[in-house]
Amino acid sequence: MSRSASRALLLAAALALAACSSAPKQTDTATDVKNHAAESALSGNTYYRQGRYELALQFFTQALNENLSVDNEEGVVQSYNSIGRVYLAVGMNDEAESAFAKASSIAVRLGGAPLFVTSNNLGELYLRRGDARGAVEIFERVLGGSLKDVQQDQVGLLYHNLGSAYKATGDYARAMEWLRKALAVDLDQKLFEEAAADYYMIASVHSKQGDYKSAAENAQLALDNDKRTENALGVIKDLLALGLIASRAGDPAAAYRYFERSHLAATALGSTADIRSALEGLISSGEALGKTAEVAAYRKALADLGSP
Secondary structure (H helix, E strand, C coil), X not given: CCHHHXXXXXXXXXXXXXXXXXXXXXXXXXXXXXXXXXXXXXXXXXXXXXXXXXXXXXXXXXXXXXXXXXXXXXXXXXXXXXXXXXXXXXXXXHHHHHHHXXXXXXXXXXCHHHHHHHHHHHHHHHHXXXXXXXXXXXXXXHHCCCCCCCCHHHHHHHHHHHHHHHHHHCCHHHHXXXXXXXXXXXXXXXXXXXXXXXXXXXXXXXXXXXXXHHHHHHHHHHHHHHHHCCCHHHHHHHHHHHHHHHHHCCCHHHHHHHHHHHHHHHHHHCCHHHXXXXXHHHHHHHHHHCCHHHHHHHHHHHHHHCCC
């Protein structure tokens, strides 16, 4: 499925769910509704981690409607942020911005953790749009506020995002500084999926610097931690990263093996974008190894996927 088709499905799912009545039963108390909204959000988070974004959006939208029905403002902010992150994950930046703006309109009044999380998400949006300097400004502004009531996983995410933004500006020393701070927080809190993301980005910085040995070591640590938490999407991207690093290090045979594993995992998950990336890696490394027949088959498979 192409990215445009995925976007269309997401929009259709959101519109369909928004049109459905999700008002609570009259016998439900506000606490009942809040608890059900929390359960819906939990289901949405599970599907989000699996890369099943259409289902994630449905559950996050359900949680939003439930939170709105009982004027649970913190829950409303959380729901809009979750919806925005789904859109961000599939490259629908305008829709993500709309969701984050709605979250921000409430969060600026609530302050504390809701404002912290929303501002962090807005910074990520800037980064995705290629405005690394703007992202740095937002993240540093968030960092300058009080972190007293903010959960450690969100603090670690802020450090990670700041490191990612500095990497995008080309300031690798500061990028590494913040990424290692993020890693320390995430390992201390036993947040192994988040630690995997830190290792992945650290590997990317090392690769940019031409230190492919350190890049491979950190990409392997990312893979180990994603496997530990059964983060399927993370595993696919770690294998892709290991393949790219091996290619840059001049080892097409190792690269080919990693791309093969990534292709199998992406195919099993049905992640079209990652299937495409793995096929591109298999073609380039396969050509270097003289695998003429295999390369021809992979070229056909890539053509069959259609345009992104």
